Amino acid sequence: MPKTKLFFIFSLMYFFTSNYSFSQSISIIPKPVSVQLTQEKFTLNSSTSILQTSASFSKNVQFLQEALHSLTPFSFPILENTPSNFIQISIDTTKVSQKEGYQLVISKNSIQLTGHDEVGVFYGIQSLIQIVYQSKNQGFNLSGCRIDDYPRFTYRGLHLDVGRNFFPLSFLKKYIDLLAFYKINTFHWHLTDDQGWRIEIKKYPRLQSVAAFRDETIIGHKKDSPHRFDGKKYGGFYGQDEVKELVKYASEKYVTIIPEIEMPGHAQAALSAYPHLGCVSGSYKTATFWGVFDDVFCAGNDSTFTFLQDVLDEVIPLFPSKYIHIGGDECPKTRWKVCPKCQKRIKDEHLADEHELQSYFIQRMEKYLNSKNRELIGWDEILEGGLSPKATVMSWRSEAGGIAAAKQKHEVIMTPESHLYLDYYQSLHADEPTAAASFTPLSKVYSYEPFSSELNQDDEQYIKGVQANIWTEYTPQPEQVEYMVFPRALALSEIAWSPKTHKNYDDFLSRLRQHRNILQQKKVNFFDRFEEITYHFSMEKSGKSIVHFSTTLPNAKIHYTVNGKAPTSNDKVYQNQLIINKSGILKAQIFVGKKAYGKVFEQAFEYHKAIAKNxxxxxxxxxxxxxxxxxxxxxxxxxxxxxxxxxxxxxxxxxxxxxxxxxxxxxxxxxxxxxxxxxxxxxxxxxxxxxxxxxxxxxxxxxxxxxxxxxxxxxxxxxxxxxxxxxxxxxxxxxxxxxxxxxxxxxxxxxxxxxxxxxx
Incomplete structure (x- = not known):
């Protein structure tokens, strides 16, 4: 056999072997654009240092030093001369042409990290840290590789609602750390709602003394009847100095914070402090339960716009973000329809109806934001009555709003409730903690594709990114937020960062299994049953129920019973399908060997004469x-x-x-x-x-x-x-x-x- 052909065969063998090894030994989330493994190893040890070639890298260099020191027993001194075992950081826009991109090369004697810019360097550091986490049990031996990476979307967002429940600054910093670790670059901070106003506005002190607090809070789910309440005053707000502190902290992690000040709806807390801003005379109270309320800002009252402009005058200097989010969602028109001032506004402005009045409201606020060199972003209801000229749409009710906005040449952030609302159940087990509604497992989040088939190539340029949202009606504690958000936020990160062609759920899970340990070490209270039983029921015309079970957990078997008893590892093993043809209770459990995983699946079947009838x-x-x-x-x-x-x-x-x-x-x-x-x-x-x-x-x-x-x-x-x-x-x-x-x-x-x- 000619030597050239033999060399080609061995090269192919090495290529496939090294790529297979990557999935086993280097588990980066989100998945990089390109990874090539080598047979070299770099060992972190007491002589490893960081080579600083420019003072402009000092912030990232210090971050890397502190991160590595926290994971290893080594100190990683920062040097200016070339040592023998070192990590070098540089910026080269020729070598790395994409914004936020980086190249990471790990060889026997060095780690070379090159970024397109400082943020690219930072994301390269995060990938390196993930590799180091996974090397802890291998003596800090890092697999040789070359990683070329850059993001798919410029906007990669995660939201947190602090209006319903208030969280300490320490948790918000941890939240931002986790966003940055998984290359999510935007924190959408939902600061005001019916149940609480959470940001200090010095010109309006009653927003702090009144609107930031509610008399009590509903117990249980909103659907429960009658409503029960805890009788405890609840609230809090972030002082402007605290806001500045968090914004600065986030900027050091290259996370942009976008504030949301709700208008014209979800305003009951603000109205409790300043009732003259509502359509109905009398007093208002900060809401004590969850939902959508008829009392909104009066669109016919000029003092409403004065108030909101004054609020924005204090908000804007605190946040250097391009966008200011004004909500614009779930604004009932009930009060506007009977409000003389609102009806006069409709007549004076030659508006067709209350929907156009909402558009007038949004456009007026957009003009004010534009005068301050900021851009308005809002939920897709801002499309009602006509979209503001430069507004960016955050499409939540479905993809339809985002598609419509993109076709009108408006920038869009896709955040559909169907796939990216993380306050929805991630398991159907009856003992899951109370959540909003619906069912959005990890697999469903991962399956989301931001580019709709309804968009042509020209329209796709207006889809700037994706975001997942966590509303906190049923998550009053930080650990509950973590439980709902993670690991689904990791699926979001891959949607937002990785090329569409690289998405593969099985491969994602193989890497996520490695990140279990990372999340545990970071003390994240994450949902750890993401590989529990999935199932599908179908029915034949004969009346037989066909049950299909599956699990992604490696080396696992599903044992089941049909007598209502909890399965053990000695019960029957599920093979291809089960047939049910009479009333009873089916239970199933995943086992790896003798060890049970997750919770027991349970489903009752009730047979009667109408079964399988049209x-x-x-x-x-x-x-x-x-x-x-x-x-x-x-x-x-x-x-x-x-x-x-x-x-x-x-x-x-x-x-x-x-x-x-x-x-x-x-x-x-x-x-x-x-x-x-x-x-x-x-x-x-x-x-x-x-x-x-x-x-x-x-x-x-x-x-x-x-x-x-x-x-x-x-x-x-x-x-x-x-x-x-x-x-x-x-x-x-x-x-x-x-x-x-x-x-x-x-x-x-x-x-x-x-x-x-x-x-x-």
């Missing part, structure tokens, strides 16, 4: 309550009280009319279904529920009627009737329609949620 609906379900799987209402599975397990079928303002064909005439003695009732979530019981039966599908006879749904939560209807022959079952439920005055969400459409039509 259901014809007069109206189609809406939004997240529209299961795409057949037999959603006749599969023997029950929707949970958190309404996030994809079993509930929902109708917005519309009645339910469902007809089931049993296939043949049978004797029927029980009919029923499950209804969800949470007025504080706009989920209402029907005015009346009626079951009718028929033999031929034309002539129906009523067999059961009720208007009694006493439970706050799941109302399980199982009505015994006189045995009767029938083939067709018709279910009719009259929607509440419009939510009554005085109730939460008054004037909006009521949701009617049903699940599992039961016939036996």
């Amino acid at each position: 259901v014809i609906l007069k109206h189609q379900p809406k939004a997240n309550y529209n299961p795409t799987t057949p037999f959603a209402l006749t599969n023997g599975l029950t929707g949970n009280a958190r309404y996030n397990n994809s079993q509930w079928v929902g109708f917005s303002g519309e009645d339910v009319e469902a007809t089931i064909d049993l296939g043949n005439i049978q004797s029927i003695s029980t009919v029923g279904l499950n209804l969800l009732k949470y007025h504080w979530q706009r989920m209402w019981e029907p005015n009346v529920l009626i079951f009718s039966i028929s033999e031929d599908g034309n002539s129906y006879k009523e067999v059961y009627r009720t208007s009694n749904f006493p439970a706050n939560g799941i109302n399980q209807i199982r009505a015994k009737i006189t045995p009767v022959k029938a083939r067709f079952i018709k279910v009719q439920a009259e929607n509440k329609g419009i939510i009554p005055a005085g109730e939460y969400g008054a004037g909006g459409k009521a949701w009617l949620l049903i699940d599992e039509i039961y016939v036996d």
Whole structure:
């Protein structure tokens, strides 16, 4: 064989081996653009020093020295002459052409870190630190490599709401440290809301003495009824000196802090301090529970704009960020519709309606911010009534707002609730701590792609980045915030930084397993069951339920029982699928050898005569309550009280009319279904529920009627009737329609949620 061909084969073998070794021995998050391993090793030891070639690197050099010293027993002296075992930092825009980019070369005698700029050097240091963390058990032997890296998006954001719950400066610094460690460069600081005003404004001292505090706080979830309260005054605010301290701290980690001052909605705390800024005369109180409130800033009152401009005059000097976030979301128009001043504003400004009044409000504030050389950013509701000329849209309700804004040539930050709201449950286990709603596991976060297929290449340039959000209604303690945010924030970092072509969930998990130890050493209270059982249910026309289990945990087996008992390592091992064809409780548990991982999975099955029978609906379900799987209402599975397990079928303002064909005439003695009732979530019981039966599908006879749904939560209807022959079952439920005055969400459409039509 010719030597050149032999050399080529060995080169290929080395290339594939070294890249495989990278996934095993170097686990950087977010994943770099390019990694090439060599067979060399660099050993950190007592003689390792840092070579400082320029005084301009002193901040980063000192940061590196302190970080390495905290991880090793070595001191890492800073030298100006070339030593024999050293780490060198430099900037070279030719070698590294991309902004924020870096090149890291680890060889036998040196570590060479080159950045495009200082921030690129900083991110290279973070990658090096991650490598050092992983080398601690290998005598600080670092694998030889060359890493070339730079970010996909310029904006990489993580949010924190301090309006609902207040967190100490020490935690905010830790939060910023974690952002920087994973190359997230923006901290969106949500400072004001209905439940509290958290920033000192010296011109308006009542914002500190009144608006920063609430009389008490709701206990449990907002959906619970009746509401219970703890009776304890709660609050706090950040003084301007503290704000300056945090902004300076963040800037040293190359993290930009964007403040959010909510307007025109979410203003109840501010109105409690200065009630003349509202539409209704009288007093206001800082909100004591969570939700969207009708009391907002009066858009017809010039003093509102004077107040907000004065506030911004004190906020702007504290934050050097390009953007100032003004919220703009969830602003009910209820008060504006009946406010004489607001109606006069609409008339005087020749506005069409209250939506254009909101646009007027936002545009007026944008002009003021522009006059201060700042740019406005707001949630996607700022699109209502016409978008401000230079405004940047943060698209949260879906991608639609971001897509629309990008097509209008506006900059966009994608932060869809469906994938990037970290206050949502990350596990469906019933004992998970209370969270807002929905279900957003790590895998779903990681799957998000910011470039929508609806955008063309020209439009994509306006998508500046992505952000994940954590609202804190149900996370009053720092450790609870950490539990909800991590490790999902690591998935965010990879969405924001790594090339789209590099994204691979299995590979991400292999690196994340290495970062478990890092997060533990950093004392982060992270969610550590991200490889728990995932499952999928399907149903055959025969009525058999097919259950598919999986786990990403290496060397794991899933053991299960169908008798309701907790599985042990001696119980049956799941293979390819399970078939369920009768009522019972299925439980499953992951084991690695004899050791259990995570919590026990549990699912009840309730079999009856309507199982797998076709259901014809007069109206189609809406939004997240529209299961795409057949037999959603006749599969023997029950929707949970958190309404996030994809079993509930929902109708917005519309009645339910469902007809089931049993296939043949049978004797029927029980009919029923499950209804969800949470007025504080706009989920209402029907005015009346009626079951009718028929033999031929034309002539129906009523067999059961009720208007009694006493439970706050799941109302399980199982009505015994006189045995009767029938083939067709018709279910009719009259929607509440419009939510009554005085109730939460008054004037909006009521949701009617049903699940599992039961016939036996």
